[in-house]
Amino acid sequence: MSTDAPIVLDSDFVSSFAWVDRMDVIEDLYSKRMIILQEVMEELNRVPHLAARVQLCVEKGHITIETMMAGSPEALQLARFHESGRYGAGEASCMAYLLYRGGILASNNLSDVKAFCAVHKMPLLTTPDVLLQSYEDGRLGVKEADAIWGGMLARRRKLPASSFTEYLATLKRGGGH
Secondary structure: OOOOOEEEEEEHHHHHHHHHOHHHHHHHOOOEEEEEEHHHHHHHHHHHHHHHHHHHHHOOEEEEOOOOOOOOHHHHHHHHHHHHOOOOOOHHHHHHHHHHHHOEEOOOOHHHHHHHHHHOOEEEEEHHHHHHHHHHHHHOOOHHHHHHHHHHHHHOOOOOOHHHHHHHHHHHOOOOO
16 A cells, blocks of 8 residues: 555546546556545536546546545535635535545646645645656656647646647746646
8 A cells, every 4th residue: 555645636637637538647657546536526427438537547446436424524624615616616625625634636727726735735736747747757758748738738728838848848947837
């Protein structure tokens, strides 16, 4: 069993990889560390082929589905987040879960979660972080990372540059996301 912190997947993050049929990228890096909450699965179920790709990862043991128990501290926090009207269902459930269980939030919805993670000193993992780690580990070459990045942009995923190559150049210049 891994002693690494669990990674709680938000729908925008996991769907970025599902849209381009590259769930293998996150499987290779984080297998058995990834958790998807039932509330996030319900969001994904609105796009059946995305949900099916995630469900296949669950069946293969790469991702675990978790449900918040009614009345648990995290479920009560989720209700408070819902009442605020500030967050989407997926982000709210991930943040509520992580407040009480700990771990890493995997999300691209920076407008909703970046400040939350900073305030609570919670690690945040984004799609560019994953592609960069895969590249640095030698799992992906630049051309393959560019192709994945381009596929995500074509599916209207928000990324901080027009290509992975451009993102690398931004990082080398001291930029970032």
